Amino acid sequence: MSDARKPFPFREFEPKWQARWDAEKTFRTLGPGDVGFDATKPKYYVLDMFPYPSGSGLHVGHPEGYTATDIIGRYKRMKGFNVLHPMGYDAFGLPGEQYAIKTGQHPAISTAANIENFRRQLKSLGFGYDWDREIATTDPEYVRWTQWIFLQIYGSYFDEKTNRARPVAELEAKGWTRDQIDEVRLAFVADTPVWWSPDLGTVLANEEVEEWKAKDFTVERRPLRQWMLRITKYAQRLIDELDTLDWPEGIKLLQKNWIGRSEGAEVDFSIGVKTVTVFTTRPDTLFGATYMVIAPEHPLVSEITTAEQKAAVEAYQKACSSKSDMDRGDLNKDKSGVFTGAYAINPVNEEKIPVWIADYVMMGYGTGAIMAVPAHDERDWEFACRFDLEIKVVVSPNDSMGSVYHDPTYLTAATTEHGIARNSGFLDGLPTAEAKATMIDWLESNSKGKRRVQYKLRDWLFSRQRYWGEPFPILWKNGKHEALPESELPLLAPPLEDYKPSGTPEPILTKATDWVQLPDGSIRETNTMPQWSGSCWYYLRYCDPTNSNRFISKEAEAYWTDEKPGMVDLYVGGTEHAVLHLLYARFWHKILFDLGQVRTPEPFQKLVNQGMILGEDGQKMSKSLGNVVNPDDVVTEYGADSLRLYEMFMGPLEQVKPWQMKGVEGVSRFLARVWRVAMEEQDGVWQRSAKIQDVPSGDAEVRRTLHETIKKVGEDIEKLSFNTAISQMMICTNAFTQVEVVALQEFTIFLKLLNPFAPHLTEEIHAQLGGGTMLSEMTWPTYDPEALIRNEIELVVQVNGKLRDRLMVSKDIDEEGAKAAAFASAKVSEHLDGKTIRKIVFIPGKIFNIVAN
RNA sequence: GGCGGCUUGGCGGAAUUGGUAGACGCGCUCGACUCAAAAUCGAGUUCUAACGAGUGUGGGUUCGAGUCCCACAGCCGCUACCA
Numbered sequence: 001m002s003d004a005r006k007p008f009p010f011r012e013f014e015p016k017w018q019a020r021w022d023a024e025k026t027f028r029t030l031g032p033g034d035v036g037f038d039a040t041k042p043k044y045y046v047l048d049m050f051p052y053p054s055g056s057g058l059h060v061g062h063p064e065g066y067t068a069t070d071i072i073g074r075y076k077r078m079k080g081f082n083v084l085h086p087m088g089y090d091a092f093g094l095p096g097e098q099y100a101i102k103t104g105q106h107p108a109i110s111t112a113a114n115i116e117n118f119r120r121q122l123k124s125l126g127f128g129y130d131w132d133r134e135i136a137t138t139d140p141e142y143v144r145w146t147q148w149i150f151l152q153i154y155g156s157y158f159d160e161k162t163n164r165a166r167p168v169a170e171l172e173a174k175g176w177t178r179d180q181i182d183e184v185r186l187a188f189v190a191d192t193p194v195w196w197s198p199d200l201g202t203v204l205a206n207e208e209v210e211e212w213k214a215k216d217f218t219v220e221r222r223p224l225r226q227w228m229l230r231i232t233k234y235a236q237r238l239i240d241e242l243d244t245l246d247w248p249e250g251i252k253l254l255q256k257n258w259i260g261r262s263e264g265a266e267v268d269f270s271i272g273v274k275t276v277t278v279f280t281t282r283p284d285t286l287f288g289a290t291y292m293v294i295a296p297e298h299p300l301v302s303e304i305t306t307a308e309q310k311a312a313v314e315a316y317q318k319a320c321s322s323k324s325d326m327d328r329g330d331l332n333k334d335k336s337g338v339f340t341g342a343y344a345i346n347p348v349n350e351e352k353i354p355v356w357i358a359d360y361v362m363m364g365y366g367t368g369a370i371m372a373v374p375a376h377d378e379r380d381w382e383f384a385c386r387f388d389l390e391i392k393v394v395v396s397p398n399d400s401m402g403s404v405y406h407d408p409t410y411l412t413a414a415t416t417e418h419g420i421a422r423n424s425g426f427l428d429g430l431p432t433a434e435a436k437a438t439m440i441d442w443l444e445s446n447s448k449g450k451r452r453v454q455y456k457l458r459d460w461l462f463s464r465q466r467y468w469g470e471p472f473p474i475l476w477k478n479g480k481h482e483a484l485p486e487s488e489l490p491l492l493a494p495p496l497e498d499y500k501p502s503g504t505p506e507p508i509l510t511k512a513t514d515w516v517q518l519p520d521g522s523i524r525e526t527n528t529m530p531q532w533s534g535s536c537w538y539y540l541r542y543c544d545p546t547n548s549n550r551f552i553s554k555e556a557e558a559y560w561t562d563e564k565p566g567m568v569d570l571y572v573g574g575t576e577h578a579v580l581h582l583l584y585a586r587f588w589h590k591i592l593f594d595l596g597q598v599r600t601p602e603p604f605q606k607l608v609n610q611g612m613i614l615g616e617d618g619q620k621m622s623k624s625l626g627n628v629v630n631p632d633d634v635v636t637e638y639g640a641d642s643l644r645l646y647e648m649f650m651g652p653l654e655q656v657k658p659w660q661m662k663g664v665e666g667v668s669r670f671l672a673r674v675w676r677v678a679m680e681e682q683d684g685v686w687q688r689s690a691k692i693q694d695v696p697s698g699d700a701e702v703r704r705t706l707h708e709t710i711k712k713v714g715e716d717i718e719k720l721s722f723n724t725a726i727s728q729m730m731i732c733t734n735a736f737t738q739v740e741v742v743a744l745q746e747f748t749i750f751l752k753l754l755n756p757f758a759p760h761l762t763e764e765i766h767a768q769l770g771g772g773t774m775l776s777e778m779t780w781p782t783y784d785p786e787a788l789i790r791n792e793i794e795l796v797v798q799v800n801g802k803l804r805d806r807l808m809v810s811k812d813i814d815e816e817g818a819k820a821a822a823f824a825s826a827k828v829s830e831h832l833d834g835k836t837i838r839k840i841v842f843i844p845g846k847i848f849n850i851v852a853n
Numbered sequence: 854g855g856c857g858g859c860u861u862g863g864c865g866g867a868a869u870u871g872g873u874a875g876a877c878g879c880g881c882u883c884g885a886c887u888c889a890a891a892a893u894c895g896a897g898u899u900c901u902a903a904c905g906a907g908u909g910u911g912g913g914u915u916c917g918a919g920u921c922c923c924a925c926a927g928c929c930g931c932u933a934c935c936a
Contacts, residue, residue, distance in 0.1 A: 007892080250857050257856065260935065280936060293936090335934085358934095365935045372936090378854090379934055456935050575930080611858095612930090649878070651866055656858085656929070660865060666878050676893090724867070727877035734877095737894095796873045801917040803873055841916050847872050851916045 007672030008679075009686065010639030013764040018123055026776060027077075027128040029084050031543065032555035044081040045560055046073050047539055047604075049573030049581075050088045052531075053114035053136075054095060058121045059621065060629045060647070060659065065572040065610040067644045068653050068720065070127045072570060074756035075717050077128075078780035084560060086542040087122060088135040089115050093531045094200070097468035100499040107468045111138060121632065125640045126759050128776070133545045137534025142541060144490035145551035146533050147473040150187065151483050153591055154474070157184040158233035165594035178480070186230045186591065187462065189481065193297070193363075194461060196222040201501020201508060202465040221321065224505055227463035227472065227527060231587050235259050235455040238586060244565040246606040248654070251578045258579045260456025265440050267371060267449040269344040271304050271355060276344060279366030279454055282376065283443065284435035287424035288394035289371035290384070292344045292355045293337065295363040296320040304355060306341025313338050313357060320359045335360055335383040346371075347448040348425065348439075358383060366454055395419035395432065460584070462530060465507035467499055469528030477522045493528070535581050536588040539568050539603060557598055566605025567598070572653075575609045582607070608720060611656040613647075618658045629659050641758035642668040648722035648757060670730055671761055674754065677736045678747065678765045688768055691742050698743040703787055705735040706746055710783035713753045722757070729754055744769060749781045797822045798849040799831040815842045822848045 021027060030037040046069045051062055066087075073085035091114075096107035103110075115136060122129070135142055156165040168181050182188065194203040199217040203226065209219050231238075239259050242252045264281035269292060276294065280286075294301060296317045305313045316338040337358030344355050360379055361370055374384035374391040384391050396419055421427035421435040430438060443449035463472070473484035473491050484491060494515045499508065509526035510516060516524045537551070544556035561567050567589075582604070589603040614620060615627025622628065634643045645667040651657040680689040697703055709732040716725035732750060736742050748771065755762040755775040766775050790811060795818060797805045805827040809818065819840065822828055828850070835852035842848050 253857070254931075257932080262935075264936085278936080282936080360934045360936090362935070370936045377936070379936075382934095454935080578931080649865090654858095655866095657865070660879070662879050663865065666865095670878080672893095723865095724877080727867075730877055794873080798873085798917075801872095801915095806873070839916060841872090843872060847917085849872085849916055 007668065008639075008675040008761065010641065010760065014124075014126065014640050014760040017760045017763050018126055021126070021128070022123070022131070025130075025132065026774065027085070027130050028132060029082065029086075029130040031084075032553065032559050038082070039559065041080065041082040043084065043560055043562070044073075044076040045084045045539075045568045046076070046570045047085075047542075047568045047572070048087060049571070049577060050090050050535070050538060051118060052093055052095075053089045053091055053111065053118045055099075055110070055114055057114075057117055058631050060631050060634070060643075061574070061610075061613050061621075063125055063631055063643060064613060064647045064653070065574070066122070066125070066127055067647055068608075068610065068722065069570065069572050070644075071648070071717060071722060071756040072720070074128050074759065074776060075714075075780065077776065078752070078756075078778065080779070084133075084542065085129055086133040086135075086545075087127070087129040087131075088133075088538055088542070089118065089137065090531065090535050090538075091115060091136045091138040092469045092534055094202075094466065094468070097466055097499065100467065101501075104497075104499070106495050108138065111136075124635055125631070125644060128759070133542050135538060135541055135545050137538065140490045140492055141546075141548065142534070143470050143492065145541065146470050146529070146537070147484075147489050147491060148486065148551060149537060149588065149592070150470075150529065150533070151473055151486070152595055152597070153229060153588075154185060154187040154483055156186045156591065156595065157181070158186060158230060163237065165591045167595070182480075186233070188228055188230065189225055190228050190459075191223055191225050192228070192461070193221050193223045194226055195219050196224065196505055198503050199501070200466075201503070203461070203463070203505070222505065226461055229460040229462045229587070231460045231584075232455060232457055234587055234590055235261065235457050236453075237590060238457075238583065241565070241586075241590075241601060245602060245604070246566075247604075248607065248609060251575070251582070251607060251609065254578045255583060258457065258583065262454050262456075264452060264454065265436075265443055265449050266367065266452045267443060268347060269353075269371070270347075271300075271342050271344045274300060274304060276300060276355075276369050277367045277449075278369045278371045279452060280371055281454075282373065282436070283439040283449075284421055284424070284427060284430075284432055285373040285376050285394050286346065286348050286371065286439060287421075287427070288373040288375050288392045289346055289353060290374060290390040290392050291353050291372045292369065293358045293361045293372050293380075293383070294340075294355065294369040295361045296357045296359055297363040298357070298368045301340065301357055304340055304342040309339060309341035313340055316357060335379070335386050337383065337387065339387075347443070347446070354389070356383075356387075364458060365456065392423065394421060394423045396422045460587075462533075463527035464530050465501075465505060465526075466528050467493060467496065467508040469530065470533060471509060471528055472525040474525035475518070475522045476525065481525065491524075532581060532584045536585045537592075539571075539585075540592075540598065551597075561598070561600050564605045565600055566602040567600045568604045568606075570606045570608065571604040572608045572610060574612070578609075609654055611652070611654050613650070614656060614658040616659050616661065621659075629661075634664060638664050638668045639671075639760070641671055641761045645671065645726060645757055649726045651723055653720050653722065667726075670726075670733065671758060673737060674733050674758075675761065675765065677733065677742060678769055686768075691740065692744050692747060692769060693741050694744045695741065696743065696745070698741050698746055699735075699739045702735045702739055702742070703746065704790075705732050706750060707783040707787035708732075709753060710749065710781050711788065714780070714783075717756070726757065729757075751775055752778060752781050793845055795821065795845075796847050797825060797828050798847060799828060800851060800853075801849060802831075804828050804831055811845060814844075815840070818842055818848045822850065 048066050048069050069085060073083045077083045091111050096111050099110045100107040155168055157168050157171060159166045165186060168185060171181050195209045196203050197212060197217050197219045200212060203224060204212060204219060213219050239256055239261060242255060262281050264279060265283040266277050266279055267283065267286065268275050268277050301313065335358065337356045340355045340357060342355040343352040346353055361368065372380040372383065374380040374389065375393045376395055419432050421430045427435045427438055440451050471491050471493050473489060474481050475484055493509055494512045496511055498511065501508065507526040516526060540552045543560045544552045547553050585603050589598065590601060592598045593601050615625060617627050619625055619627060631643060642664055646664045649667050650663065678689055678692050679686045709728050712728040713725045736747065748766065751762045751766050752775055759776065762775055792808050793811045795807045795809045795813065796803060797807060805825045807821050807825065809821055832852055837850060837852045839851040
């Protein structure tokens with residue numbers, strides 16, 4: 001389409017307004033310390049999940065959330081709030097490094113180019129960000145504070161008594177030794193089996209493994225010395241404090257399940273002179289434990305295995321270590337295992353039970369050992385059936401005790417939490433809950449075990465062997481780590497000639513020998529931090545982005561915080577971050593809170609997840625399916641306002657919904673209608689329409705529709721129900737279109753309502769109509785309740801709940817009046833023929849229902 | 854297997870939270886303008902010739918159910934031997 005045939009000249013005015021907002025810093029947010037800052041204004045902090053600036057640019061999913069927050073931000077501004085609505089880039093990450101490997105070019109160069117492209121795209125959509133607060137996690141000044149926060153974590157331990165982080169200096173003062181302190185730091189070094197990819201030259205987090213495997217990279221399990229963060233100490237608080245947040249219940253549940261709290265007991269079994277501790281959530285079934293299984297990697301395996309079984313056990317261990325997770329999980333539901341030759345003593349009844357190793361028991365959860373109760377656990381049942389082990393029923397679903405051990409109905413009925421203990425000595429006859437408590441008491445008083453709460457959550461594997469990340473601000477001296485002095489921050493990685501992974505688990509930075517080796521003999525830590533680190537605190541930096549003395553000033557932190565537990569008022573982003581980013585950020589924030597660096601316990605008060613936008617074919621957008629929509633193309637063809645409006649009109653923000661290019665045309669047509677209310681074309685030139693007149697008020701019906709629209713749009717924005725707000729504005733526009741004269745003042749009110757959604761078009765019309773101040777600088781309109789009143793209403797008359805007639809009546813009609821009107825209706829009496837009236841239900845102003853038979 | 858979400862016309866979706874099902878938009882049909890087309894404007898559009906039926910299916914509560922309760926099914930997402 002050529003410009004001349006566009007329904008409205010967005011190609012001229014959209015860039016024009018964008019340039020003006022830029023030049024005038026229209027959306028500059030003033031904070032403590034800024035000239036002209038007004039501390040009496042209420043604050044509103046609305047945040048987007050910042051993007052990873054990939055080479056392929058924005059996709060249409062980004063503007064979905066970003067438009068929603070932009071509407072909220074612009075609306076709150078017009079309502080008189082001091083709105084913080086910033087944008088930045090999560091710019092560290094593997095793709096940048098992979099690019100460096102391919103080209104030998106420093107990732108900073110490609111990252112800068114990608115950021116520039118993202119910024120251009122974001123600006124082309126007219127978002128009202130305060131660009132003076134723009135940050136990238138790769139900025140040296142940002143890296144400085146990421147490293148500084150790491151040092152705070154490194155310098156802290158978790159005090160179990162107060163359930164919060166404290167500086168390790170307090171332990172030093174109490175006379176703890178260096179080694180003792182290193183044992184309890186929140187950031188610590190440990191040997192752990194990790195996922196290592198020789199092709200990528202790095203270890204990966206559990207959750208990253210599948211992604212890279214799918215891209216044909218090899219990933220294997222290896223024990224390596226790694227930095228870990230003690231997030232497990234915060235498990236309970238991370239669960240409990242979810243209740244203080246206004247998040248979708250589904251996301252809260254996802255986090256709770258991820259943390260995975262379960263209550264149960266540790267039970268000690270002796271194997272000869274050794275003791276093996278198991279964890280169980282069903283101590284009440286201890287009498288039913290007929291064998292024990294320990295993880296193949298369990299350190300005691302070699303010590304307890306008998307000579308006869310040694311060969312078989314070692315062969316099995318070897319087979320397991322080369323198995324990938326997939327083999328161990330998904331693809332291999334068949335149980336496997338080997339008898340160790342050893343026997344353990346069941347502490348409740350002194351029975352000898354065989355000890356097996358099997359890969360269905362994981363070293364990383366609980367104690368890496370279980371007591372197997374095949375009658376009441378599905379996995380144990382399968383295993384026992386496979387290897388013909390004893391199955392002993394100790395819970396029955398009711399009072400009758402069956403004797404058919406291999407009856408699967410027992411299994412299903414009695415694996416529930418609501419059975420009755422049988423064959424269990426002192427537990428006999430007790431319901432499951434009581435049996436559990438009784439058993440734990442018995443274990444504790446006989447020193448055979450104790451109550452224990454277990455979490456699925458593991459400590460956070462925090463080091464990567466990549467180049468393109470924040471180096472650890474850590475020096476090694478005589479085999480011990482210590483913090484780099486704050487004055488040496490930021491510590492930046494040196495450029496390298498060669499970014500290629502070596503194929504060994506040595507971090508890439510090891511190649512920078514001059515950088516690694518310090519003159520005094522100390523060595524730099526060569527691991528880098530994971531990409532999550534930057535996103536753990538970026539919302540704090542936005543409040544005070546250029547501060548070189550602190551990560552955020554006390555004043556800025558105080559101002560952008562209120563009495564709510566979470567700092568950010570509204571956080572919008574995709575569900576994919578439900579557990580990782582959102583959990584890690586909460587964890588860091590809580591540490592900073594404990595250390596007195598921030599005053600709220602939580603980062604994000606309200607969270608909204610935008611639903612994914614699918615391709616036109618209803619499939620997830622992907623290059624291979626060829627159904628990807630590029631926002632740049634939509635902007636070129638229909639304009640930024642159309643794209644914004646369409647994405648908001650598609651359906652509820654949270655819902656998954658398919659793209660329809662015809663729908664974009666629809667909203668574009670709507671914007672054209674708005675344009676033509678005010679503008680008309682004369683000899684190819686748009687000029688102010690004669691329809692807009694400077695009269696006090698136009699048509700009375702139009703006035704009522706306008707006030708209904710003011711009411712609904714305001715309410716809908718508050719509810720984030722943008723699609724219905726837009727449909728109301730369409731109704732209002734149709735009303736304007738259908739009358740001869742539109743009052744300038746009324747149309748200007750309408751433009752204010754539409755402004756947060758379609759800022760370019762509305763500002764342009766407003767300016768064309770002679771408006772001086774920009775709409776975005778004006779105040780949000782209020783509606784006149786008087787204008788909404790209707791004198792006549794439609795009363796629905798039903799017979800037995802079925803609609804039979806609609807009557808126009810006075811809005812104040814009472815039951816008697818309604819009755820008279822209803823029975824006067826022929827359509828109604830037709831359905832009452834030969835029936836007796838049993839009941840009348842009258843809902844004033846709405847319904848008159850006659851029940852008859 | 855577990856957890857979560859969704860299911861309303863040809864399509865995207867509305868429905869004051871238990872009170873007129875299908876707002877608004879797309880598509881389609883007809884009409885106006887035009888030599889013609891596009892654009893625009895106007896009328897219509899759940900199904901059915903009609904009686905009626907109708908919000909994934911089956912039951913229930915209620916004067917009244919898309920909305921509440923019970924059971925089931927189908928799609929989508931996340932997760933996966935967590936003891």
